[in-house]
Amino acid sequence: MSSFLVLLDSESVEEGVIAAASRVASLIGSPDQGAHIVFVEDPSTDPSQVITHLDNGAEKAIVPLSLAKNLIGTVPPNRLLLLLDLANVSAVSDSLRNAISGVLLKTPSSDPGLVQSVARFFSGLAVHVLSADGPSLASIRKLAAIGASLILPISHLSLGLTSESKLNIADVFIAPLSSDRQDGLFPTVVSSEPHGGRSLGLVYSSRESIAESIATGKGVYQSRKHGLWRKGETSGATQDVVRILADCDNDALEFRVVQNGVGFCHLNQASCFGDLDGLAALERTLTARLVDAPDGSYTRRLFDDQQLLTAKIMEEADELCRAETKEDVAFEAADLLYFALTKCAAAGVSIKDIERSLDNKAKKITRRPGNAKPQWSSKSEATKPQVPATKSANAPAQDPDASIRMRTVDLSTTTSEERLKLLKRPVLKSDEMIAKVKPIVDSVRIRGDAALLELTAKFDKAQLDTPLLLPPFYPLSDSQQLDPDVKEALDVAYANIYKFHAAQTDTKPLVVETMPGVTCTRFARPIARVGLYVPGGTAILPSTALMLGVPAQVAGCEQVVVATPPRADGSISPEVLYVAHLVGAHAVLRAGGAQAVAALAYGTETVPKVDKIFGPGNQWVTAAKMLVQNDTDALVSIDMPAGPSEVLVIADELCNPAFVAADLLSQAEHGIDSQVVLVGASLPDSILAKVEEEVDKQARALSRVDIVRESVSRSLIVKAGSADAAVEFSNEYAPEHLILHLRGASGWVSHVKNAGSVFVGPYTPESCGDYASGTNHTLPTNGYARQFSGVNTQSFQKHITSQEITIDGLEKLGPIVATLADCEGLQAHANAVRVRLGI
Secondary structure (H helix, E strand, C coil): CCCEEEECCCCCCCCCHHHHHHHHCCEEECHHHCCCEEECCCCCCCHHHHHHHHHCCCCEEEEEHHHHHCCCCCCCHHHEEEEEEHHHHHHCCHHHHCCCCEEEEEECCCCHHHHHHHHHHCCCCEEEEEECCCCCHHHHHHHHHCCEEEEEEHHHEECCCCCCCCEEHHHHHHCCCCCCCCCCCEEEEEEECCCCCCEEEEEEECHHHHHHHHHHCECEEEECCCEEEECCCCCCCCEEEEEEEECCCCCCEEEEEEECCCCCCCCCCCCCCCCCCHHHHHHHHHHHHHHHCCCCCHHHHHHHCHHHHHHHHHHHHHHHHHCCCHHHHHHHHHHHHHHHHHHHHHCCCCHHHHHHHHHHHHCCCCCCCCCCCHHHHHHHHHHCCCCCCCCCCCHHHCCCCCCCCCEEEEHHHCCHHHHHHHHCCCCCCHHHHHHHHHHHHHHHHHHCHHHHHHHHHHHCCCCCCCCEECCCCCCCCHHHCCCHHHHHHHHHHHHHHHHHHHCCCCCCCEEEEEECCEEEEEEEEECCEEEEECCCCCCCCHHHHHHHHHHHHHHCCCEEEEEECCCCCCCCCHHHHHHHHHCCCCEEEECCHHHHHHHHHHCCCCCCCCCEEECCCCHHHHHHHHHHHCCCCCCCEECCCCCCCEEEEEECCCCCHHHHHHHHHHHHCCCCCCEEEEEEECCCHHHHHHHHHHHHHHHHCCCCHHHHHHHHHCCEEEEECCHHHHHHHHHHHCCCEEEEECCCHHHHHHHCCCCCEEEECCCCCHHHHHHCCCCCCCCCCCCHHHCCCCCCHHHHEEEEEEEEECHHHHHHHHHHHHHHHHHCCCHHHHHHHHHHHCC
């Protein structure tokens, strides 16, 4: 344990201070500094960010009171510390006290009496103190005596002598130590960091030896006969100190070290308590054999023949799965561990690396389901014992015989907090995804086409000679001919979408004379170069190509690049190529995912750089779009933030239950995270029951029933007392698609404040807007309909203003401008007017 922690409050510290401090104290800082503990002072911080940092390996999070309340039940108590001022100590409830492992108290002084009273209030919890007064060795001793730790800013620490302004790190660590020996030495256990904490020996430390170890990072101890003992100084068996810990009574130490050379013991063995055994001994042997295994030996064959090693790992894993008795399981597990550690040794991976990975996984707050991948779960069926299945509490979401049902809430009985929860969408961990896509984006940015072709081969399994296809895209080859009915449908959809988007064009400048002689103008110009992302691969989405390509064509964009993942043979679906022809695309980029977004954002040897990127995609595409739009080197914008597809249906007693169910399912089939909401406007329970019956019946007839079953189980029925209340809830929710199954539906459109697109009346299914009515289906999700419009013609335009002023106009306006410029202290602005008017 440590009697102090270090706050990383400065980047400009003397060399070696952070390294020395990390040997004897936990470091607290912002997550991007790689701190052991995350320190959050802003109470408005999104709780999901805290969870992300804990998932990424932070040991604990220190958070303010209001934020801690949002983490109870999600973050285990041993990972959560409470940031408190003296004024709000009494505001901590019993439930919150039981949900944390300690507190960090911000105080004007480190008065032990004051801290002790707080420690009694938080009996059994760790207490850390961050005081406004300057820290001293005396205050460290006093706080340690009552079981509290002091937080020390890194800027207050030094490797030099303790002074009035800075404390020596070793002095800080030693201050609370107390030896019970007459010679003042501290019994010290030395343990091996790489070999599972194996004890190497028992030695003694003095205050002088501790100070030198902290400063140098080398194993230095106190010989009772010969004074300072710098381990390995003559033998070469030196030690690198990883961590120095004091025990619970502050009278004994543990040095965790990386032992170099033959070993710790003078008998040339690893430990004074005998040689290594078990996994540690196997690791040492394999590491040595990697260097000197003789040619022809079995271990050398394993190191040199990766195919053989892979086959042996799979063989032994299979035999372990089949083992039944205790003896057989142990025997087969030993074989598997041998071959697994051989692979690790070949890759330079130590047992400590594996343990570190296990520790990091144990720190995860969010958990994956842990289901086996299909290729393994299917294989396991052959050997799995056949026993009667038992249904879990969540069986309805998975049981094919269970009804496919939504959950129901009543607005009249929900609290304001519960209502807010109804409006929330799934948490989008954009920072995690951006970290994952950044290496992909950087690779394409730096290496261009070479990286793009490699990534397309890796992710889309397509070997390409060039990523770009150039016109003509039509007529198509004999092997890619369109179904005549599909071609006709695309032609009609194109005409409707073109007609509606052409009507949106700003064809005439806006001209306003704001005062005599002063004319202001606003006019539209197309964005010169645009990239249109069309999801593809195994799917065929010509509708998205139409929705993005038509407004780009209408706006008059000079260069239009359609990006879509290729099929395994490198081809693009003929439907998408035909749409590329219809909208006059200048190129088709055969790439998908983050690599396609990067190519559009930065350009490559063949792919032209664009100014704005449009289009939906999976989380990789969305994260890449968010990343590049914030990179000033890319100078690219995007259409809008994206999330799972959404529909909200408002229905009253006159609705057709079959129509309502069909509308709900049309979005539920997109994916298991689709957001589907039915708001009943005084909807009788009898009609609501019919809607639920129709959802169950129609869902079972769909090919994507497994996806629908999952998404519907997460979906929501909201009972509202009236149509007004239903529309009010919808405006708060701000859905991507809003469908009105209401009496006099068209009259309710004027009440809609927030929605991506509205579908009015019983004969206006959302799918018409998705494909061919004329409106655009690229719409804001995740509640962004409060701030964003769907894609439209003006999305592909920017607006420029101009002004023209006559001499008469300047004589009237100029003095006003000069007065305001003088008010702001900008004399050159005022002078630009005065020089013209001679004033």
